[in-house]
Amino acid sequence: MKVDFEHLQSAHCENGVTTNLLKGVGVNQITEPLAFGIGSGLFFIYIPFLKINKGPAIAFRTQPGLIFNRTCKSLGIPVIRKKFSSKEEAQKVLDECLQSGRPVGCQVGVFYLTYFPKEYRFHFNAHNIIVFGKEEDNYLISDPVMETTTLLSSYELERVRFAKGALAPKGQLYYPKENRMVSQEQIKNAIKTGIKRNVRDMLYIPGSIAGVSGIKYIGKKIKKWRDKLGLHDAGLYLAQLVRMQEEIGTGGGGFRYIYGAFLQQAHAYHPNDDLLEISKTFTKAGDMWRNAAIQSAGIYKGRLTTQADFNQLGDYLIEISEVEKEAFKSLSKIKWH
Amino acid sequence: MKKEEIPQDESALNKLTKEVCYAVDGSGNYTTQLSTGWEVKAKALDIAWTDIEERIASAKQKVLNNEASPLLFFIEYRLMDVPIVAGYTGFWKWQVKNHLKPDAFKKLSEKKLQRYAEAFNVSVEELKTMNIDNSK
Numbered sequence: 001m002k003v004d005f006e007h008l009q010s011a012h013c014e015n016g017v018t019t020n021l022l023k024g025v026g027v028n029q030i031t032e033p034l035a036f037g038i039g040s041g042l043f044f045i046y047i048p049f050l051k052i053n054k055g056p057a058i059a060f061r062t063q064p065g066l067i068f069n070r071t072c073k074s075l076g077i078p079v080i081r082k083k084f085s086s087k088e089e090a091q092k093v094l095d096e097c098l099q100s101g102r103p104v105g106c107q108v109g110v111f112y113l114t115y116f117p118k119e120y121r122f123h124f125n126a127h128n129i130i131v132f133g134k135e136e137d138n139y140l141i142s143d144p145v146m147e148t149t150t151l152l153s154s155y156e157l158e159r160v161r162f163a164k165g166a167l168a169p170k171g172q173l174y175y176p177k178e179n180r181m182v183s184q185e186q187i188k189n190a191i192k193t194g195i196k197r198n199v200r201d202m203l204y205i206p207g208s209i210a211g212v213s214g215i216k217y218i219g220k221k222i223k224k225w226r227d228k229l230g231l232h233d234a235g236l237y238l239a240q241l242v243r244m245q246e247e248i249g250t251g252g253g254g255f256r257y258i259y260g261a262f263l264q265q266a267h268a269y270h271p272n273d274d275l276l277e278i279s280k281t282f283t284k285a286g287d288m289w290r291n292a293a294i295q296s297a298g299i300y301k302g303r304l305t306t307q308a309d310f311n312q313l314g315d316y317l318i319e320i321s322e323v324e325k326e327a328f329k330s331l332s333k334i335k336w337h
Numbered sequence: 338m339k340k341e342e343i344p345q346d347e348s349a350l351n352k353l354t355k356e357v358c359y360a361v362d363g364s365g366n367y368t369t370q371l372s373t374g375w376e377v378k379a380k381a382l383d384i385a386w387t388d389i390e391e392r393i394a395s396a397k398q399k400v401l402n403n404e405a406s407p408l409l410f411f412i413e414y415r416l417m418d419v420p421i422v423a424g425y426t427g428f429w430k431w432q433v434k435n436h437l438k439p440d441a442f443k444k445l446s447e448k449k450l451q452r453y454a455e456a457f458n459v460s461v462e463e464l465k466t467m468n469i470d471n472s473k
Contacts, residue, residue, distance in 0.1 A: 011357040011369070033359075033367070053385070053416065111416070112458070119349035119382055123421055146354040147371075164424025165417075236388055239381035246378040248356045251369075252338060257359035261367035283361060287338055297377045300384050 002133035005103045007142040007149045011251035011258060012036065012061075013128040016144020017105045018068045020130055024103050025176045027075065029187060037262030038074050038187075038194035039067030042255055043201055045210040046218040052166070053122055055240035058218070060254035062201070064126035064167065068105065068174065070197075074190035075182050081174040087158055090171030094131060097175065103132040103142075107172040109163020115143070115150045120248070125167040131157070145248055188269045192336050195266070199332045202324065212325040219317030226310045234310070235300035242293045242300075253286025260286065274334055281327040288320045340370055348374025349382065389416060397467060406442030408433070410467050411457045425456035 005024060010016030010032045018035040022028075036042075043062045050057040065081075072079045084090035097104045109125040110116055133140035138151045152160070161171045205211040218241075225234040245254040263279035295313045298304035340360040350356060355371035362368050396413040399405040412422060423430045428449075435441045436453075445453075447461065454464045463469045 009354075009357055011359060054388075055385075115353065117349050117352040119386065120353070121416075123416060145356065148354075165421040168424065235384065239384045242378055242381040243385070246375060246381075248350060251357065251359040252343075252372075257338060257367070260361075261359050264367050279367075280365075283338070290338065293377050297380055301380060 001098055002135070002140060003098060003101050003103050005130070005132040005142065007132075008144070009147055010144045012041075012249045012255070013144050014064065014067045015039075015041070015258075017128040017130055018071050020142065020144065021068075021103060021105055021176055022072075022075075022077070025077065025179045027077070027176075027180065027182045029182065030071065030075075031265060033258055033262035033265050034187070034191070035067060035071050036255070036258050037198070037266060038190045039070040040194050040198040040201060041067050042198055042259045043210070044212070044214045044254075046214050046221070047209060048221065053240070054236075056237050058241055058244045060245055060250065064107070064128075065174075068128075070194070071190070072176055074193055075180070075186055077180050077182070078177040079174060080177050081172065083169075084171035087162055087171065090161060090173070091154065091158065094173060095134065097173070098131065098134055102175055103130050105130055105174045106157075106161055107169035107174075108157075108160035109165070109169060110160070111163060112156070112159045114152065114156050115141075115146075123163070123165045125163050125165055125169055184269070191266045191269055195331055195334070199328050202328045203332070212321045212328065215321035215324065216318050219314045219321065221314075222317065223307075223311050223314035226307055231299075231302075231305060235302070238296040238313075239300045242296050245289055246293055252290070254289045256282050256286035256289060270334075270336065272334060272337075274330065278327055278330050281323065281330070285320060285323050285327065288316070288323065292316050292320065340368060343370050343372050344375040344377075345373045346376040346379060348376075348379040350374050389413070400439075400467065403439050406437055406439045407464060407467050408437050408442060408453065411453070411459070411464065414469075415457050422453075422456060426452045428452070 047057040130142040260282035
């Protein structure tokens with residue numbers, strides 16, 4: 001059994017699942033950047049008291065699941081999302097969806113995801129894939145970060161749907177409930193809502209560890225890492241920062257480039273040239289993040305070792321925080337029509 | 338980033354796929370392009386793995402010295418921690434911690450060993466001996 005479905009590769013898994021599932025219900029206008037922007041995907045958070053894979057907990061994007069939910073909601077498309085305590089029930093509901101001709105989004109863990117190369121298999125449980133068919137014991141899988149579709153046996157799929165640890169997916173599946181027509185006006189409004197919400201999250205989130213103040217905060221902390229952690233562990237921390245920022249799924253530059261692309265596409269719906277100018281600022285922010293990654297690499301490769309190198313990196317992140325602050329302030333001043 | 342600046346470096350990702358990157362073209366418009374990887378992040382992944390390998394080796398030595406049960410080795414080998422192991426096996430965290438002691442581990446029933454073996458994706462024999470088939 002195979003559902004009518006077209007696989008399209010994207011940078012980020014949840015954006016890709018969102019755009020591909022929306023296409024399945026007749027919404028063809030939503031591109032990856034639009035899904036990311038309407039879902040207010042851009043974020044920054046550094047949680048100093050939490051460790052992930054023995055390193056710092058850092059994210060450049062919003063909480064998993066929100067991009068899909070927000071984008072669908074903004075476009076007036078009802079969402080079905082289910083978690084399961086029973087593996088049998090989880091498979092049964094999935095099979096029923098496929099039988100009724102519906103491709104389904106699944107949250108999975110990547111550690112036992114057999115088609116991933118070993119080097120990429122960490123206990124990361126917020127990966128998203130689409131299941132679009134079943135042939136004998138194999139499920140047909142569209143993983144949006146991959147160029148082509150692939151297969152998982154029913155045991156392999158069950159294992160990743162019931163991965164354990166932080167953000168355990170608990171068999172979670174989701175899909176848009178029904179076919180809907182989405183109008184130009186709805187997309188216009190969704191873009192506006194998405195930008196306003198992203199301004200709120202980046203500029204006004206309380207506390208100092210998230211949003212643009214979170215970038216400043218980690219900049220200050222990094223200057224202390226050399227003394228506090230020692231060169232070796234500070235290098236490991238910076239390597240983790242770079243991976244969160246640049247690894248597969250980010251589109252490069254900690255999602256800042258995807259956001260720049262979003263603002264350009266938003267311009268087609270809201271012909272306000274400020275959007276194009278602000279897009280350039282996000283490109284600049286992405287470039288700065290990449291420069292910071294190069295400086296970090298100097299440290300974890302052992303080429304840069306002095307406190308001055310750490311200070312330079314920390315100050316540079318504080319500068320990035322200022323650039324992004326200005327960009328979001330400009331966005332908050334946009335006059336919408 | 339300009340489209341022509343998208344790095345095309347060697348990386349482990351190549352075994353799976355090329356990845357989509359966003360960049361601007363000559364007229365300043367955003368576009369996407371596939372990339373084989375970037376040396377800066379390939380190195381970041383490398384050093385994360387070097388650290389993991391060191392932790393695995395040190396855990397193995399502790400087991401050989403009879404300071405810990407083979408569980409410690411497999412926790413490191415599978416990049417897990419006690420809560421994740423508890424999640425996969427259904428044991429309580431305090432039970433897992435207890436089974437990290439060599440004596441407690443030796444007393445485990447075949448059935449309980451099987452639960453650990455399944456969580457680590459190895460056989461019970463491999464679990465006891467740490468002689469593992471690396472391809473798994």
